[in-house]
């Protein structure tokens with residue numbers, strides 16, 4: 001598959017503090033690649049460098065076959081950038097906003113009109129095209145921000161946390177729009193700290209922490225090591241006490257964490273120990289009010305690799 005982004009040993013520091021350190025990765029034609037990491041991991045720095053907004057200290061970047069150090073203007077035409085901060089005009093209609101940004105890429109006449117309508121449809125804002133963004137919800141503004149970036153039909157779309165702080169309906173519109181864009185042939189690099197989003201839409205995931213990649217692969221590949229692991233969560237009738245309720249001696253118990261009104265037990269499912277766990281809880285005099293189970297997720301992977309939660 002053709003490599004659309006090639007990054008080799010990318011470095012960037014701010015006032016001697018490293019923000020990205022020796023990053024190397026590739027993104028291939030037609031992929032949705034999720035750049036996942038907690039706040040401060042270096043996602044925006046990486047994306048701003050690829051978007052030609054920020055200059056790296058060192059490293060090589062090639063986008064669409066163009067060298068970032070030499071062909072900045074060609075790269076700018078090749079990509080569509082959805083910035084973390086909204087870049088739209090509140091006082092002109094949604095349609096005029098999209099048309100304005102598309103015209104900066106040389107679109108005009110009937111092509112401009114068609115592409116503007118298409119972009120608004122893709123983000124579910126066509127029916128609101130005559131309205132001004134100042135009347136829009138935060139989620140609708142974010143969707144308009146995306147429409148402005150895609151109307152010129154870029155081969156590569158780079159999105160920096162496009163779903164931060166929005167309503168579920170807008171989030172779904174955005175995720176569906178990303179999948180449609182991929183199906184229509186675009187390549188998408190997408191940064192987020194919401195693991196559920198990359199789990200849902202990314203073909204490949206790059207996990208970044210403190211400016212370095214700590215893992216990459218498909219969700220299946222990343223979670224493979226944990227495929228025999230499941231976490232049971234029990235809601236009890238009262239706060240459990242670790243001295244009266246001892247589960248760690250049971251076979252296949254990997255970890256136990258006590259919570260306000262229950263406990264979470266991570267086990268190796270090859271041991272078939274659920275009935276032992278339930279019996280032990282009941283024998284200690286607790287009532288089980290509810291129970292659920294959860295397979296390993298990217299959160300598990302992140303916690304295992306860094307010792308901290310993605311959600312911190």
Ligand SMILES: Nc1ncnc2c1ncn2[C@@H]1O[C@H](COP(=O)(O)OP(=O)(O)OP(=O)(O)O)[C@@H](O)[C@H]1O
Pocket residue numbers: 014015018019037038039040041042043044045046193
């Ligand atoms: N202009 C700047 N000046 C100084 N330090 C900066 C600047 N921009 C980012 N940093 C620092 O660089 C590191 C990486 O930041 P970056 O914004 O790239 O991370 P991020 O993963 O995008 O996080 P967020 O989701 O919070 O935007 C952080 O420690 C941040 O404080």
